[in-house]
Amino acid sequence: MKTSVPAPEGRLVGYARVSTDEQHLGLQLQALRQAGCGTIYEDHGVSGATMRREGLGRLLQSLRQGDKLIVWRLDRLGRSLGGLISLLEQLGRRGVRFSSLCEQIDIDSPSGKLVFHMMAALAEFERALIGERTRAGMAAARARGTRLGRPPSLSPPQCREARTMIEAGHPPVQVAAHYGVSPRTLKRLLETTAQHGR
Numbered sequence: 001m002k003t004s005v006p007a008p009e010g011r012l013v014g015y016a017r018v019s020t021d022e023q024h025l026g027l028q029l030q031a032l033r034q035a036g037c038g039t040i041y042e043d044h045g046v047s048g049a050t051m052r053r054e055g056l057g058r059l060l061q062s063l064r065q066g067d068k069l070i071v072w073r074l075d076r077l078g079r080s081l082g083g084l085i086s087l088l089e090q091l092g093r094r095g096v097r098f099s100s101l102c103e104q105i106d107i108d109s110p111s112g113k114l115v116f117h118m119m120a121a122l123a124e125f126e127r128a129l130i131g132e133r134t135r136a137g138m139a140a141a142r143a144r145g146t147r148l149g150r151p152p153s154l155s156p157p158q159c160r161e162a163r164t165m166i167e168a169g170h171p172p173v174q175v176a177a178h179y180g181v182s183p184r185t186l187k188r189l190l191e192t193t194a195q196h197g198r
Contacts, residue, residue, distance in 0.1 A: 010066030065095035
């Protein structure tokens with residue numbers, strides 16, 4: 001009969017970040033060492049709004065299945081709830097555990113799992129609200145007659161001028177170059193303005 005051998009305990013890896021060069025990592029580093037972190041990755045003078053950080057990138061590359069990532073506080077890892085959830089889900093799929101000291105969140109524990117699921121639900125709710133507000137704003141703009149999307153490459157008077165030039169015998173390629181657009185774009189704009197009677 002086969003017996004399953006439990007996977008060996010991974011490393012405790014810390015991550016610390018300060019957003020300005022004037023701030024110091026001392027408090028975070030001390031707390032992470034006390035929590036048993038043998039390796040700590042750091043980012044200095046980098047905002048938590050971006051997930052593109054040198055120290056964080058090296059940390060994520062180094063983490064292996066069974067490791068546990070520990071941060072002093074959740075906002076040290078990221079400021080956006082959606083970004084945090086996405087990162088923690090990614091770590092979970094890789095078999096990396098997570099703990100935040102100040103909030104006492106430990107994904108290994110039932111209460112930690114509950115907090116994580118609540119955070120994920122809030123992030124989903126936030127995304128839905130943003131989508132709803134965006135759709136409502138676009139509908140209101142359309143009702144006011146506001147044009148949505150990128151402005152056209154040529155104004156209606158320029159389209160009329162371009163049409164006159166083509167009708168006078170100028171090659172469309174030359175006319176398009178004159179207005180700094182591609183021949184294809186010019187053709188599409190002229191067709192659109194003809195449909196609208198401009």
